[in-house]
Amino acid sequence: MTERQKKIRNFSIIAHIDxxxxxxxxxxxxxxxxxxxxxxxxxxxxxxxxxxxxGITIKARAVRLAYKAADGEEYTLNLIDTPGHVDxxxxxSRSLCACEGAxxxxxxxxxxxxQTLANxxxxxxxxxxxxxxxxxxxxxxxxxxxxxxxIEDVIGIPAEGxxxxxxxxxxxxxxxxxxxxxxxxAPKGDENAPLSCLIFDSYYNSYLGVVVYVRVMDGTLRxxxxxxxxxxxxxxxxxxxxxxxxxxxxxxxxxxxGDVGYITASIKNVSDTKIGDTVTHAEGGAESPLPGFKxxxxxxxxxxxxxxGAKYNDLRDALEKLRLNDAALSFAPETSVALGFGFRCGFLxxxxxxVIEERLERxxxxxxxxxxxxxxxxxxxxxxxxVRVDNxxxxxxxxxxxxxxxxxxxxxxITPTDYIGGIMELCxxxxxxxxxxxxxxxQRVELHYTLPxxxxxxxxxxxxxxxxxxxxxxxxEPAGYVESKLCKLDFLLNGDIVDAxxxxxxxxxxxxxxxxIALRLKDNIPRQLFEIPIQAAVGSRIIARxxxxxxxxDVLAKCYGGDITRKKKLLEKQKExxxxxxxxxTVEVSPEAFMAVLRLDDES
Amino acid sequence: xxxRQNKRLGIYVHVPFCRHKCSYCDFYSYCPRDTRVYxxxxxxxxxxxxxxxxxxxxxxxxxxxxxxxxPTVLPPEELLRLIRxxxxxxxxxxxxxxSMECNPATAGYEELRRYRRAGVNRLSIGLQSVNAIELSAxxxxxxxRDFGVCFREARRAGFDNINVDLMFGIPYQTLDSWAATLKFxxxxxxxxxxxYDLKLEPGTPLCDxxxxxxxxxxxxxxxxxxxxxxxxxxxxYRQYEISNFARQGKECRHNLKYWHCEEYLGFGPSAHSYFTxxxxxxxxxxxxxxxCIGGRTKDEMTDEYEEIxxxxxLGEYIMLRMRLTEGIDSREFMRTFGKDFGMTxxxxxxxxxxxxxxxxxxxxxxxxxxxxxVSNYILSDILEFDAxxxxxx
Numbered sequence: 001m002t003e004r005q006k007k008i009r010n011f012s013i014i015a016h017i018d019x020x021x022x023x024x025x026x027x028x029x030x031x032x033x034x035x036x037x038x039x040x041x042x043x044x045x046x047x048x049x050x051x052x053x054x055g056i057t058i059k060a061r062a063v064r065l066a067y068k069a070a071d072g073e074e075y076t077l078n079l080i081d082t083p084g085h086v087d088x089x090x091x092x093s094r095s096l097c098a099c100e101g102a103x104x105x106x107x108x109x110x111x112x113x114x115q116t117l118a119n120x121x122x123x124x125x126x127x128x129x130x131x132x133x134x135x136x137x138x139x140x141x142x143x144x145x146x147x148x149x150x151i152e153d154v155i156g157i158p159a160e161g162x163x164x165x166x167x168x169x170x171x172x173x174x175x176x177x178x179x180x181x182x183x184x185x186a187p188k189g190d191e192n193a194p195l196s197c198l199i200f201d202s203y204y205n206s207y208l209g210v211v212v213y214v215r216v217m218d219g220t221l222r223x224x225x226x227x228x229x230x231x232x233x234x235x236x237x238x239x240x241x242x243x244x245x246x247x248x249x250x251x252x253x254x255x256x257x258g259d260v261g262y263i264t265a266s267i268k269n270v271s272d273t274k275i276g277d278t279v280t281h282a283e284g285g286a287e288s289p290l291p292g293f294k295x296x297x298x299x300x301x302x303x304x305x306x307x308x309g310a311k312y313n314d315l316r317d318a319l320e321k322l323r324l325n326d327a328a329l330s331f332a333p334e335t336s337v338a339l340g341f342g343f344r345c346g347f348l349x350x351x352x353x354x355v356i357e358e359r360l361e362r363x364x365x366x367x368x369x370x371x372x373x374x375x376x377x378x379x380x381x382x383x384x385x386x387v388r389v390d391n392x393x394x395x396x397x398x399x400x401x402x403x404x405x406x407x408x409x410x411x412x413x414i415t416p417t418d419y420i421g422g423i424m425e426l427c428x429x430x431x432x433x434x435x436x437x438x439x440x441x442x443q444r445v446e447l448h449y450t451l452p453x454x455x456x457x458x459x460x461x462x463x464x465x466x467x468x469x470x471x472x473x474x475x476x477e478p479a480g481y482v483e484s485k486l487c488k489l490d491f492l493l494n495g496d497i498v499d500a501x502x503x504x505x506x507x508x509x510x511x512x513x514x515x516x517i518a519l520r521l522k523d524n525i526p527r528q529l530f531e532i533p534i535q536a537a538v539g540s541r542i543i544a545r546x547x548x549x550x551x552x553x554d555v556l557a558k559c560y561g562g563d564i565t566r567k568k569k570l571l572e573k574q575k576e577x578x579x580x581x582x583x584x585x586t587v588e589v590s591p592e593a594f595m596a597v598l599r600l601d602d603e604s
Numbered sequence: 605x606x607x608r609q610n611k612r613l614g615i616y617v618h619v620p621f622c623r624h625k626c627s628y629c630d631f632y633s634y635c636p637r638d639t640r641v642y643x644x645x646x647x648x649x650x651x652x653x654x655x656x657x658x659x660x661x662x663x664x665x666x667x668x669x670x671x672x673x674x675p676t677v678l679p680p681e682e683l684l685r686l687i688r689x690x691x692x693x694x695x696x697x698x699x700x701x702x703s704m705e706c707n708p709a710t711a712g713y714e715e716l717r718r719y720r721r722a723g724v725n726r727l728s729i730g731l732q733s734v735n736a737i738e739l740s741a742x743x744x745x746x747x748x749r750d751f752g753v754c755f756r757e758a759r760r761a762g763f764d765n766i767n768v769d770l771m772f773g774i775p776y777q778t779l780d781s782w783a784a785t786l787k788f789x790x791x792x793x794x795x796x797x798x799x800y801d802l803k804l805e806p807g808t809p810l811c812d813x814x815x816x817x818x819x820x821x822x823x824x825x826x827x828x829x830x831x832x833x834x835x836x837x838x839x840x841y842r843q844y845e846i847s848n849f850a851r852q853g854k855e856c857r858h859n860l861k862y863w864h865c866e867e868y869l870g871f872g873p874s875a876h877s878y879f880t881x882x883x884x885x886x887x888x889x890x891x892x893x894x895x896c897i898g899g900r901t902k903d904e905m906t907d908e909y910e911e912i913x914x915x916x917x918l919g920e921y922i923m924l925r926m927r928l929t930e931g932i933d934s935r936e937f938m939r940t941f942g943k944d945f946g947m948t949x950x951x952x953x954x955x956x957x958x959x960x961x962x963x964x965x966x967x968x969x970x971x972x973x974x975x976x977x978v979s980n981y982i983l984s985d986i987l988e989f990d991a992x993x994x995x996x997x
Contacts, residue, residue, distance in 0.1 A: 527822070529959055529978065552826035554981040557801040557847045560631055561616055561671055562862045562876045564920060565883055565908055571923065572993045574984035 005258040006186050007073065010215065011131075012080040012095055014123060015105035016113035016473060020135040024105055024167040024176070025063075025081055029246050031173045032065040032077070062201070062213055062260055064243045069181045077180060078243075078260035080200065082119075087349030089477060090296055091201070093122050094276045097292060098200045098215030098260060101129035101184030103176065104151070108134045108142035108164070111150050112440060114414040114473035120155050131179050132159040138166035146441075154440050189257030195219030195227075196286040197255075197263070197279040202270050204324035208240070210267035211249070213260075214279060217290060220256040226282040227265060230289040234272050235282045236265035271327045296328040298346025299407070299478065300353055300373045300457055301390040303334060303500065304360070305342030307367035307580070307591040312341045318364035319343060322356060329356060334391065338500040338584045339369055344391055347373075350457055369582075369591050371500050372598045373457045378405040378481055393499040395488040398539055405481040406506075407453040413464070414446045415472035422467040423447065430455035431506060450479055454504065489514055489543075491521065492535040496585030501597070514544035517597060524593040527551035532587055609662040612697075614861040614868030615690060617649060617668070618875040619675040620890060623710060627743030630805035632874035632888035633673035645890055646682045646689070648897040649871050653693035656869065666697040667858035667868075669704075670724075676710040680718060687722040701726055701857045703767075706758075708750035716761035726856075727758050728767040728798075733774055733781075734788045741775040741817060742802075743809065748788065755792050765854060767796035772828040774802055775810075775817035782828045783835070790839045795854040798847050799832055801825060826977055833973050846927050846976045863924045865917065874907075884909045918943075919987050919995025926979060931963075931970025945969065952986050 015021040065077040082088075082095045096102060102123045106116055123130055132151045134144050144164045151159040163175035197214035205211050221227070221241055228235045242251035243261045255261035267273060275296065278289035306315045319331050330346035347353040353373060360366050377389045380402040389395050411432075415423055420437075427434070427449045435448040451460075456476065464472050489510055491501040501521075505513050514536030521534045525548045536544035556567055581588040620633040621642070636642070668690055675683060690696075703726040704719065711719075716727075733739050734748035758766055768789045772782050789797055804811040820828070833843055841849035845863060848856065861868050870877045874888040886893060887907040896905035912920065918941050925932045937945040946953075946964065953969065956962040961975030961982060971979055988996040 529956075529961070529981065549823065551978055551981060552822045553801070553829075554978045555801065555846060555976065556980060557799075557803065561618060561669075561870060561874075562614075562868055562878065563885070564862065564876070564878065564924065565885070565910065567923065568920070568995070569993070571980060571984045571987060572989045574980060575987070575989055578984060 001186060001188055002191065002258075004256070005188070008076045008078065008187050008258050009101070009180050009184050010078045010080070010099045010187055010258075010260055011101045011103060011180055011184050012082050012099045013103045013105055014082060014092070014096075014116075014119035015135075016107070016110075016115040016119075019105050019107040019110065019113070019116070020167045021105055022081070024103070024133070024135060024165070025079060027165075027167050027170050027173045028077075028079060028176065029063065029065060031170070031177060032067045062244050063246045064260065065246075067177055067181070070178065075181055077177075080260065087347075087352045089118070089122070090294060090348075091275055092119060093126065093292070094198065094200045096123050096126040096128060097290075098198055099126075099128060100187055101131060101180070103180070104130050104132045104155070104157075105135050106132065106147055106151060108136045108144050108147050109139050111147050111444065112154055112414070114412050114446075114475040117154070117414070117446065118412065118475040118477075129184050130155070130157050131176075131183050132157065132162040133176055133179075134159075134162065134164040135167050137164050138169050138171065150441055187258035189216070189218045191218075191220050191256045193218040193257070194284060194286040195221055195279070195281045196290055197221065198290050199273055199275055199277045199279060201275065202273040202327075204270055205264075208264045210264070210270050210273050212263045212265075212267070212273045212279070213244070214255075214263060216255050216257050216259045216261065218257050218286070219281070220254050221263065221279075221281075222254045223251075227263070227279050228282040228285055229272060229274075230278040230280060230286070231274055231293060232272065232277075236267055238263055238265045240264045270324055274327060296348065298328065298330050298348060299453065300347045300349055300375060302345055302347070302353060302373045303336060303339065303342055303371035303391065304331075304345050304357070305336065305339040305369045305371075305500075307369050309340045311366060314364065315343065315360070315366055315368075318360050318366060319345070321364075322359060326356075328352065336371075336393075336500045338498045339371075339582065342369075346390065350461070367591065369500075369594055370598070372503060374504065375407050375453045375457065377407075377486060377504055379403070380405075389504075392488065392502040392504045395486075395502075395504055398487070403483055404486045406484040406486060408450050408479045408482050409453050409456060409476040410479040411449045411451050411456070411474060411476040412446055413449065413472055413474050414440065414444060415468050416444050417442075419468040419472060420445060420447070423464065423472055426460075426463055426467055427451065430460060431508070451476070452484070452506070453478075454506075487538050490537045491517060492533075492537060493521070493525070493584050493587040494530075494532050495535075497537075498584045500584075500594075510538055511543055514538075518544040518546045520597045522546040522548055524596045525587065525589055526593070528588060610664040610697075611662050612866060613660075613663040613665040613694075614667040614669065614858050614866065615665045615694065616858075616868055616870040616875055616877075617670045617686065617690065618870065618872030619670060619672040619678060619686075620873055620888075621672065621677045622674045623677050623707075624743070624745045627741070627810040628802055628805070628808055630808050631673070634890075636890075639679075641890065641894075642678050642682045644894050645872075646678070646686050648894045649686060650689040650693065652871050652897050653689065656693070660694055660869075663694070663867075664697045665694045666700055667861060668696065668700060668702045669858040671703075671705045671728075673705075674707045674710055675704055676706045676715070680715045683715075684718060684722050687719065687724060691723055696723075701765075703728055703856065703858055705730070706754070708746035708754040711754070713757040713761055716758050716763070720762045725763070726765040726767070727763045728769065728796075729754055729758070730769045731785075731789060732769060732771040733777070734785045735777070735781045737776050738774040738781065741810070742771070752792070755794070765796070766794045767798060767856065768792070768794045770797060770799045771802050772799060772832070773820055773825045775819055777820050777828070779824065779827055779831060783831065786832055786835050790836070790841075796848070796850045796856060797836060797841055799829075799849070800847055801829065826974075829977050830973050842929075843973075844929050846979065863927050865921055865924060873905075876908075878912075881913075882909065882911050914941075916995050922949075922987060923983055926969075926971060926983065927976075929970060931968050934967040934969075949986055956982055 013021045061081045063079050067075045067077050069075055080095045080098055082092045104120055134147050148159040163179055165172040196217045199212055199214055201213040202210050223238050223240055225238050227238055240251050241255045241263055242249055276293040280286040306312055323329050328348050331343040334344040335341055374392050379387050379396055381400050382402050432449040432451040438446045440446055485507040486504055487507050487510055489503045489505050490497045518534050518536050529551055531550045532548040534546040535542045581590055622633045622635055702724050704724045705728045707730050731751045836849045843849050844855050867879050869879050873886050873890055873893040876885045885907045886905045893905055932945055934945050957964050963970055990996040
C-alpha cells in the first residue's frame, strides 16, 4: 500500500428510504468544509429537482472530501452516494464494489427496515466494512439503545458505541468522520499493474460528452491515453481525468489505484459506458474484467403516448434525451389503435417508470397517457418457438400456446407484528409462496415470499402500505421465471377491443380484475348519445359486463335576459373538451378518464 | 331631416332586487337593506333611457320586458314611475307586448290593476312547483295557494296574457309530483308556460349543499321533460322553444327576439344588449350603475363588449334558431348567409338525424324533443370555434 493510498477512504452510505442518508451526506460535506456554507443547499448530492422533492436519490453520485483527522493527517474521503430504492439494486451493488466500507444509517425511531437489510447484505457480499450510524437522535421517540441492539442481533455486527448522531442538527457528526478514518480500511491495489477501473456511474454532459465515474482498482490513468471498455471492446482517447468536488469536476494529472474519479473521452452515448463494466488501457490492459458485470435489464414495460397525438416527435426527442443519461431506459415505437403513435418503454421497476414519466411531463412539458405497467412473459408456442411478450396486446392466442412463464421475485417484507395477518393475506391473495418469518425483535418480523412480479407492479406497494398503516417495507430481487396459467384479458367498448386496456392476468385473477376495470370504465366514461356496453373478455368468453347509459340531458334551458355570450362560452368550452377526447373505437374518452381507469393507487 | 325609421326593438329592464334570494339563483339580484336605493335606482334607469333619445329615434320598440330579481319588490310608486318612464323615453309601438315578472305574494289586486293601467299587458308569474317540499328546497317564499291568489287577482286586474314559470329537476321531485304541478298550472289556463330544468350553478346555496339533497337523475329529468311536452301539447300549449310553450299566437315576442337575433337594449346592472351589431352587458353592481349614470362615465359600467361580425352571426344564428321548434329554414339561411345549410352541415348532421335527434325535412332542420334535451352536446359538435373563442365558419 502506498503512502497515498493510506490517506484514502472510499465509502458509501446505505439506508432505508427516509432514514436520513442524504442529510448525513450534507453534514459530512459541511463538517469537512468542502463547500462554503453559503453555497450549501439541502441534499446537495441530489441535484435533480425530483430527487429533492421526493427526498430520494435516483442516480448514484460521488464526491471527494478533505478531512484533517485527530492524528493531524489530512485524509481524502470519497463518498459514493447510492440510490436507496429496490429498482436500482444493481447500481447499488456496483457502487458498493467501488468502496472498502459503508456507513449503515438506521433511524433511531424506526429501527431496521427492509432496505436497510437488503443493502446491508449487499455490502456484506461486497466484503465491505460496515460502520453503523444511528441517526435522528434529536427526535423524542429515538431509542438509540434498542436500535444498536437490533443492529447487533439482526445484522450481526458490533454496534455498541457506534456513532449516534442527528444529521439534521449536526450533533456528533465528528464521530462519524473519525469512524470513517479509523474503521474503514484504506484501498489496496497496484499503481503499476495493468489498468482496471470499475464504472459505477455515468452521465451525459453536453460539453464534455459522457462523464464516467470510476473506482481505479489497479494501475494509473492519464489524459491522452487510449482506453477500452471491456464488455464491448469500444475504444476512446481520454480527454480528462480528475475527481468530483461537491460543486463540480476538478481535473488532475492522473488517477491511480485506490482513487475514485472521473474520465471524459468524447463519448457520445451513456450506453457505451455500462455500469459495472471495466475500463482498461487499449494496449497492455488488464487480461480479464472485474467480476460482477451485468446488463441492466428492464423489468417493467408500459406504453407511453402523447395525450396530443401531434406531440409524438416531441416525445421521441424527450425520450432520446433522457436515455443519454439513463442506460436502463429502453423504448421502441409502437402503435395502438386506441392511443395512436407512442412508445413501448422498459424500466427497471415502478419507481424508475414514475421518475421517467414525471421527468417527461415536467422537464419536457408533455401530457402523457401511460398504459398499465406490464412485465415480460415468456411463451412456448406450439411450434416449439419461445417468444418474449412485453406488450399484453401482442400476447399469442390461447390455441397457439404450449406453455407460458412469468417472472417471479423473491421478496422480503418487514412489518410490525400487528400487521402480519393482513400482509400474509395480501401476499396469498397475490399468489405469493410463503417461505419463512423471522423475528427481528419482539415487535417486528421479516417475511419472505416468492411473488409474481406482475402482482407486485399492480398496486402492491399501496396495498402493503394501507394494510400496515405505512409501516411495512418491501424489498425484492428477480427470482427467475416459472410456468403459469396466464390469460389475456381484453376490454371491449361498444363491441370493439381497446388494445391499450388489455392485461395479462393469472386465470384465478381474471374475474376480479375484469369486474374492477369494467366498473371503473363505467364510472369514468362520460355518457354519450348512445348506450355503451363495456365487456371484459378472455378469448371469446365475456366475463364481466357494465353499461354506460345514453346521455339524456345536456341543455341550457334558460338564456336569461338575452345573455347569448354565456351560452356561446359554454359551447366553446364544451367543444374544447371534445377536442381532447380520444376515440376508443366509437367511444370518446378523455385522457384523464383513461388514466383514471388504469390508476393503480387504490385497493377498491 | 332624414326620414324617421320605425325599426323594431326590444327593451329589457333589470330590477335586481328580491325580498329573499332563491337558493338556486345565480342571476344578479339582492335584498337591499336600505330601501332608499329604490328611488336612486329608478332615477338612474330613467336617466339611462333618456340618453338613448337620439340613437333611439329610428326605433319603435315593440316589446318591453321588466325582469329581475323581482320587479314587484319595488314600491308601487317607483315601479309605476319606471313603467311611465319607459313609455315616455321611447316611441313604443301601438301593439307593444309589455311584460313584467312578478312573484306570488309580492303584489295584490290594487297594485296589479295600477300596473295594468299604466301599460303592462303581460304578466309572468313564478310558480315553479306546487309541492311545498320542493318549493322549500328552492328557497321560494310563497306557497301554491299564494300563486292561486296572485293569478286570480291578475286576471281580475285585467291581465289577459299571463305566463307561469315552472321548474323540474328539483330535489325530491318525482314524475308524479311534476305531473301534479303541470296539472295545477294548466287548470288555471294561463296563455303561456315556461319550464326550466334546474341547473346547479356554482356559488349558489343549493349547489354548495347539493350533497344534502336528493336530485332526480338524468333519466328521470328526461322523462319529466318529454312528459311535459306531451301533456302540454294535449292541453293546447304548443312548444315553440326548448323551454317555452304557448297557446296559439301567445308566444312571448320579447324572448323570440333573442332567438331571432333581433335587436334589444338592456337597462340596469347585468342587463345584456344586442344593438347595432354589438353584444354588450353592464357590470353586475347597482351602486356602480347609479354612480356611472350620475357621473356620465358610462364606459366604466360596461362589462362585456363584443362586435358581432358576419362569421359570428352565422354561428349565433344556428345556436339560437335551433332552440326553436321551427328550427332552421334552408331558404332563409341561404338568403341570410348565401350558403346551403344542408350542404354545409349535412355530413355532421347525418348521425343526429339517423339517431332521431334532428329532423331534416321540407327544407328545415329542427331538434326532436330528445335532441333539444341534449342540444348543447350536438351544437358543440356541429359548430366550430377559432382560437379566440369566436365562431368559425
